[in-house]
Amino acid sequence: MNLEKMLEDQRAHRDKSIKLLVAKSSGSDDSDFFPQLNDFGIDAVSLSPAWEEIEKSQRHVSRVDPHPSAPVHDRFAEHLVKALEARGWLGENMP
Numbered sequence: 762m763n764l765e766k767m768l769e770d771q772r773a774h775r776d777k778s779i780k781l782l783v784a785k786s787s788g789s790d791d792s793d794f795f796p797q798l799n800d801f802g803i804d805a806v807s808l809s810p811a812w813e814e815i816e817k818s819q820r821h822v823s824r825v826d827p828h829p830s831a832p833v834h835d836r837f838a839e840h841l842v843k844a845l846e847a848r849g850w851l852g853e854n855m856p
Contacts, residue, residue: 768801780850784808784841786829806844811836 770781783798783805795805812820815832822828829837845851 768803780804780848782806782844782848782850784837784844786837787812804848806840808837808840811840 781803783803784807785794785805786808795807798805811833812829814836815830819830819832821833822830842851
């Protein structure tokens with residue numbers, strides 16, 4: 762998803778009080794990307810730390826398939842839950 766599409770989605774949902782959280786699983790440096798999102802009212806979280814929690818040999822589906830393995834997806838979920846809870850978007854304090 763590109764930045765223009767995210768901005769379009771944010772504008773479309775702003776009036777409906779729907780929160781948008783971008784979760785970036787890995788990739789290049791987020792130091793420019795996340796502030797750009799925040800400037801437009803889009804919250805973002807990096808899931809990169811999840812990769813570090815899994816042994817290197819277990820991070821990918823296989824040597825020829827670079828997709829995240831099931832254990833990495835488990836850590837992604839844990840990080841997302843923490844991010845949502847920290848924002849008050851889960852549980853009894855939901856907006």
